[in-house]
Amino acid sequence: MKKYKVRLSIPIEYDTSDLMRDFYAEIMVDADSHEEAIRLGIEDVNDNFDIDSIYDEIYDELKSNMLIWLDGDYDCDLSNEDYYFAEEQKPIKETENE
Numbered sequence: 748m749k750k751y752k753v754r755l756s757i758p759i760e761y762d763t764s765d766l767m768r769d770f771y772a773e774i775m776v777d778a779d780s781h782e783e784a785i786r787l788g789i790e791d792v793n794d795n796f797d798i799d800s801i802y803d804e805i806y807d808e809l810k811s812n813m814l815i816w817l818d819g820d821y822d823c824d825l826s827n828e829d830y831y832f833a834e835e836q837k838p839i840k841e842t843e844n845e
Contacts, residue, residue: 750836757823757830762814770801 774791778784817823818830 750838751833752836754832754834755825755830756832757817758819760816760819765812765814767805767808770805772796 772792774788776784776787776791778787818827
């Protein structure tokens with residue numbers, strides 16, 4: 748009997764049209780000028796936001812709103828032989844130095 752490595756490969760289709768294109772947050776500050784408002788906004792973001800929580804929000808958005816299909820069908824047939832590839836595995840020859 749021979750050994751084979753069998754590989755499953757299914758094309759993935761993505762629809763990202765409903766995903767946000769920018770991270771968006773609003774911060775209210777009291778300032779005397781535009782420059783001060785920007786500075787206070789930056790301080791507030793640096794004090795109250797962390798990059799990991801922003802990425803978590805983006806990943807949640809991806810999971811909630813990105814549409815994904817395997818080969819164009821949500822319920823693709825995993826028994827479709829076109830998805831499978833087999834490669835015979837040759838036995839590894841032991842060298843004389845071992």
